[in-house]
Amino acid sequence: MITEEQASQVVAEILGHYKKRKKNLIPLLQEVQTKLGYLPRKALREIAEFLDIPEIEVWGVATFYNQFRFVPLGKYHTMVCMGTACHLAGGRLILEALERELGIKVGETAKDGSFSLERVACIGCCMLAPVMVIRDRIYPKMTPFKVEEALIPYKQEVQNLNNIKKSKSK
Ligand code: FES
Known part of the structure; x- marks a missing residue:
């Protein structure tokens, strides 16, 4: 399983391809989930910091759509x-x-x-x-x-x- 540090590296790499615009929130969530298989709590915080919006707002959007998962997939x-x-x-x-x-x-x-x-x-x-x-x-x-x-x-x-x-x- 991927470590927290590795996950942060993946997230940083993804963030590097986006502009700091709020409209990028959903594409960012989708790409992070595609790469990591789920949305770790830390990744949501990192996305919030990057977009300069409250973490609660990122949570709100992520939990609204049932395409997003917050736990890793099983084997x-x-x-x-x-x-x-x-x-x-x-x-x-x-x-x-x-x-x-x-x-x-x-x-x-x-x-x-x-x-x-x-x-x-x-x-x-x-x-x-x-x-x-x-x-x-x-x-x-x-x-x-x-x-x-x-x-x-x-x-x-x-x-x-x-x-x-x-x-x-x-
Ligand atoms: S409804 Fe089409 S495969 Fe299940």
């Missing part, structure tokens, strides 16, 4: 399509099954950084509804039972990694 970022076709085909049940299985809510990342969960709009394969995506892999025609099945190898991998970390720290 296995999981998305549930909630576009019309998927919603009608039971997308909500898939989402609930994932929340139950992963122990996190939409928009959250597990404490160990293993999984994160997000709802997205149509991803363009409505014939396969309802659909979920883990990293780049699309899972078609999902049911709550298939969610459980699909997660098994990922959970296994997470457990193995956690066991290795534990044994190294002994």
Whole structure:
């Protein structure tokens, strides 16, 4: 994972390409999120200082749009399509099954950084509804039972990694 110092360097580099104009706030937030995967609190402060506006104003704008995230994505970022076709085909049940299985809510990342969960709009394969995506892999025609099945190898991998970390720290 990127350190705070590295993140600040990335932000400084991005800021270097912009003029100090308030209208650049959203493009700046977007670019920082694209590069870092989320908006760290420190980055919001740095953007506020750069634009010479109160930090609370940057927070206000960032939290208004649900495209912005304030926690890093998990190793296995999981998305549930909630576009019309998927919603009608039971997308909500898939989402609930994932929340139950992963122990996190939409928009959250597990404490160990293993999984994160997000709802997205149509991803363009409505014939396969309802659909979920883990990293780049699309899972078609999902049911709550298939969610459980699909997660098994990922959970296994997470457990193995956690066991290795534990044994190294002994
Ligand atoms: S609505 Fe889910 S893929 Fe189109």
